[in-house]
Amino acid sequence: MPASHLNQLIAALPLQRGASEPLFRQLYAAIKLAVLDGRMSPGMQLPPTRDFCRLLAVSRQTVLNAYALLTAEGYLDGAVGRGTFVSREVPAAVAAPATAAPGLLRPLSARGQGVVTAMRQVAFHRGPLRAFRVGMPRIDHFPFDVWNRLEARRRRRPDHQFGYGDPAGYLPLRELLCVYLKASRGVQCTPQQIVITSGSQQALFLLSTILLAPGDAAWMESPGYRGASGPLRAAGARVFPVPVDAQGLDVAYGVAHCPQAKLAYVTPSHQMPLGVSMSLPRRLALLAWAAHNKAWLVEDDYDSEYRYSGAPLASLQSLDRAGCVVYVGTLSKVLFPGLRLGYMVAPPALAEALVQAKAVMDRHTAIVPQMALADFIAEGHFGRHIRRTRDSNAERRDLLVRGLAHELGDQLACGPADSGLELCAYFRGDHDEEAVSRAGLARGIELRPLGHYADPAAGPECATPPGLLLGFAAIPPAEMAHGLQELGRILRGR
Missing domain, CATH: 3.40.640.10 (Type I PLP-dependent aspartate aminotransferase-like (Major domain))
Structure with missing residues (x-):
């Protein structure tokens, strides 16, 4: 590479003055990238440190520190009186410009692909808590002050x-x-x-x-x-x-x-x-x-x-x-x-x-x-917490069951409600689970279709009547009342 082109390349190395990262680390990263993407090829001689300082307006110590790191990692070779060179040990395949599109990178193994795709159909909680999120306990009932004290005591000893x-x-x-x-x-x-x-x-x-x-x-x-x-x-x-x-x-x-x-x-x-x-x-x-x-x-x-x-x-x-x-x-x-x-x-x-x-x-x-x-x-905190939470859950379960009967008795039939953090409710009329669920999200409530839990490969013998799974344990009464109102509007087409 002609000296003028090399000088232009060096002068264009990106350095952000005033950034939290030291200048020598920035210079190290910029030269390393230039070597790996082929802009500085194996065997190329770099200018003396004083010229490097003039081109980038940095101190000589900044350049010396960057050179030292690059030499230690094998990107540069150099000796006093001989100059500094891009190492010839950097493989040509690494130094060559990357031309492959991201989609052509090496694929996962069959086992890896199976692991990655296995949970794609699982729904994860996103956003703030709202009616009728499933699988959530009442976190505000947990004695975090006691828990934090116990953890702190262990960490102190x-x-x-x-x-x-x-x-x-x-x-x-x-x-x-x-x-x-x-x-x-x-x-x-x-x-x-x-x-x-x-x-x-x-x-x-x-x-x-x-x-x-x-x-x-x-x-x-x-x-x-x-x-x-x-x-x-x-x-x-x-x-x-x-x-x-x-x-x-x-x-x-x-x-x-x-x-x-x-x-x-x-x-x-x-x-x-x-x-x-x-x-x-x-x-x-x-x-x-x-x-x-x-x-x-x-x-x-x-x-x-x-x-x-x-x-x-x-x-x-x-x-x-x-x-x-x-x-x-x-x-x-x-x-x-x-x-x-x-x-x-x-x-x-x-x-x-x-x-x-x-x-x-x-x-x-x-x-x-x-x-x-x-x-x-x-x-004894564990037993007390379970008893207290069981009582709280039962109250909210009763609130939801009564609300469904009073507000939506003509639209939904409750399934078993004697345990757990949620209950299923079956449609009495002709409703599309997915459409109801989407409408719920648009109105700020979560409605999990029962069909979400069906295996796509299952036959008709595994079919479940359409309906929803409604969580109640973590839902405050006011939010539950709001959710019931919105669900009623959706099912009645309002």
Whole structure:
């Protein structure tokens, strides 16, 4: 390159004087980019530092510092008395100008593409809270002052437990959860069977990954929780939709049409989204099928704490005698979603494998929140919070049920409403779910169509009457009243 062209190139290097980034770092980045995109080719001699200073009006030390960094990283070669050159070791392929369009970059692997696309159909919360957002607990009811005090106390007393932890989780927390699950859900376990996860979503991904081979069949409730079918598909499983009726998962249908499945995902205590509970005959039939076929059952018990009529139902795991049920729980609905703490209760023979898989994924879940939660439970705050929140949820559930009956009884029929954070409501008239949902967003309310939870590959036997899933736990009374008014206007075409 002629000296005049090189001088023009150097003079044009972008430097922002007065910026927070030092000038030598800016100069380093600009020369590095010029080398990588081929404007400064391998072997090219750069001007002496004094000339470089004059062209850019910077100090010599700025140039020397930039040269030193570039030389250390292998972009420049130089010696006193010989000059400074672009290194000939920079591969020509790297130094050549990039001409490929972004769409022609190397594709993801088939497995990577499966992971990326698996959750595309899952709806995520966006924007401020509004009626009738589903899956949200009442966060303003949580005693954050107590929680912050517990976390601060732990941080003030760091000890050896602040290093790398047990992949299974903080042992005192697992011991406390063991006691709690036995008392509240009838779960039969030891602390060694419990694995703490970063939310139940991580638990579902781990289980899908280590229990299924690509092509294995897995039963999935339809309609059902799309956040569970995502990990199954990401693992390469063949998801087989099984219909749900008033007694829960139709086990006989699954046995008749896909008896060779290796896993079944179920929400037996409170089916998502229909709200029904699996009957005892169905539970026993499901356990018998799994034991006979050496299949796994993943029991997602995502909100069993919030049952408003009678005691919480016993878990499916409490009936398991063949070691085939993995119980998955979350603290997102009991405490707050941002905590990202969940857990698995595995059969003894599977527990160690899950611990090792967890270690591969992220070594262990953050330790301070686990410690704070252990203190939160041990000091009685956990039990008090559940009782207080259950009462609050019941009040808001009653408010929504009464509001639907009074304002929209001619338009909607309520489904089961004895547990959970939301309820389903079926259209009495001829309404398009998606059109109603879009109209709701335009009016500032969230209306989740029941069809969102249906598997697109499911047959007519999995069809659910059109309707909506309406969240109530996090919705203040005034916002709920506003949402009911807007929903009434939409359904009546006003």
